[in-house]
Amino acid sequence: MNTLEFTLLIGLGSVLAGLVGVLTGLGGGVVIVPMLTLVFGVDIRYAIGASLVSVIATSSSAAATYIKEGYSNLRVGMFLEIATTLGALSGAFLALIISPRLIAVVFGLALLHSAYTSWQEPKEFRDNKHDPLSRRLRMDSSYPDSGGLQYYHVHNIPGGFLLMMVAGALSGLLGIGSGALKVIAMDRIMKIPFKVSTTTSNFMIGVTAAASAGIYLNRGYIDPGLAMPVMLGVLIGASTGSHFLMKSKTKSLRTLFGTVILVLAVEMIFNGIKGNFR
Amino acid sequence: MNDMEKWIGGTLRGGVAVAGLLVLAGGAMYLTVHGAAGPAYGAFKGEPERLKDIGGIVHAARALHPRGIIQLGLLCLIATPIMRVILSIVIYARQKDKLYMIITGIVLCLLLYSLVIVR
Numbered sequence: 032m033n034t035l036e037f038t039l040l041i042g043l044g045s046v047l048a049g050l051v052g053v054l055t056g057l058g059g060g061v062v063i064v065p066m067l068t069l070v071f072g073v074d075i076r077y078a079i080g081a082s083l084v085s086v087i088a089t090s091s092s093a094a095a096t097y098i099k100e101g102y103s104n105l106r107v108g109m110f111l112e113i114a115t116t117l118g119a120l121s122g123a124f125l126a127l128i129i130s131p132r133l134i135a136v137v138f139g140l141a142l143l144h145s146a147y148t149s150w151q152e153p154k155e156f157r158d159n160k161h162d163p164l165s166r167r168l169r170m171d172s173s174y175p176d177s178g179g180l181q182y183y184h185v186h187n188i189p190g191g192f193l194l195m196m197v198a199g200a201l202s203g204l205l206g207i208g209s210g211a212l213k214v215i216a217m218d219r220i221m222k223i224p225f226k227v228s229t230t231t232s233n234f235m236i237g238v239t240a241a242a243s244a245g246i247y248l249n250r251g252y253i254d255p256g257l258a259m260p261v262m263l264g265v266l267i268g269a270s271t272g273s274h275f276l277m278k279s280k281t282k283s284l285r286t287l288f289g290t291v292i293l294v295l296a297v298e299m300i301f302n303g304i305k306g307n308f309r
Numbered sequence: 310m311n312d313m314e315k316w317i318g319g320t321l322r323g324g325v326a327v328a329g330l331l332v333l334a335g336g337a338m339y340l341t342v343h344g345a346a347g348p349a350y351g352a353f354k355g356e357p358e359r360l361k362d363i364g365g366i367v368h369a370a371r372a373l374h375p376r377g378i379i380q381l382g383l384l385c386l387i388a389t390p391i392m393r394v395i396l397s398i399v400i401y402a403r404q405k406d407k408l409y410m411i412i413t414g415i416v417l418c419l420l421l422y423s424l425v426i427v428r
């Protein structure tokens with residue numbers, strides 16, 4: 032296989048990953064690294080660098096669309112970005128010192144969690160009491176709904192902050208957006224409406240990934256020849272997918288994609304333990 | 310939609326578009342020159358010095374090295390969320406919102422630390 036064929040195949044795979052990632056709401060980033068390492072035999076460090084770059088691209092273009100609709104809570108996002116960037120920096124530094132085998136195993140575990148979320152129904156966790164800290168940070172807000180503006184309160188900011196640090200660390204260590212964990216921090220712990228949580232999470236993913244991408248770039252983990260088809264492919268797939276988002280039923284697709292992720296999780300853990308990542 | 314949302318949306322869209330075009334142009338040049346060679350990503354070697362920091366990347370791109378142009382596009386992409394954060398500080402300053410200027414400032418420092426200071 033020469034570089035041209037290699038690039039086209041990876042580009043095609045990335046289009047598919049971006050498309051399914053958007054349609055299922057699970058993000059395409061989680062399957063890029065397993066695809067590059069398990070299918071194309073790419074070293075996991077180059078794979079993480081390329082994946083991270085594609086995560087910034089999709090998050091930024093999706094956030095530009097969401098912000099128009101008025102769902103995202105910019106204050107919540109900005110405040111929690113302190114936590115995710117701190118986490119991302121530590122995750123990226125950790126990636127420089129721990130063995131690729133261990134990274135592969137942790138990646139597998141993150142995939143298992145992602146598969147688990149794909150089989151769960153989104154639920155609303157609401158609480159109408161006031162929270163003094165969220166009032167001081169002026170985070171309570173509203174979002175447009177079919178019945179007009181829906182007002183909501185934000186709760187348990189320290190708890191959300193801590194989980195966001197973990198989400199950031201995983202993002203920096205594995206080159207993924209870790210959107211699933213960010214949404215959990217906001218909707219379950221901070222009791223923010225699901226729609227606001229998902230769009231605000233998308234908003235934060237770009238900043239989080241940029242924090243670790245700087246370190247990866249400076250350490251030579253981002254290869255232009257490899258990142259090129261991944262970034263362009265995921266971007267094309269994701270923007271195509273976002274046009275179909277509201278029209279198609281995605282439940283069966285979610286289940287199917289969840290199964291694929293489960294298989295990849297087992298593969299990553301198995302290969303990591305066996306020592307196929309060096 | 311208020312001004313803040315309009316500006317931020319535009320910055321994100323513009324940044325991704327510029328990055329995408331640079332990567333596409335550099336990628337086409339790269340494949341024209343190196344397309345027939347074999348890919349070598351099986352073992353990690355790390356990138357050469359000129360593709361690792363801002364100065365080197367800009368230099369390589371100005372010399373029209375295909376990989377340098379792609380890397381400049383990726384640099385623009387990494388800079389896009391950072392530009393968004395800078396813009397937010399400006400907007401909070403205009404709204405005289407001190408608390409969120411500080412919060413956004415902390416985020417900016419962390420981002421710049423990673424991109425510019427870490428070696």
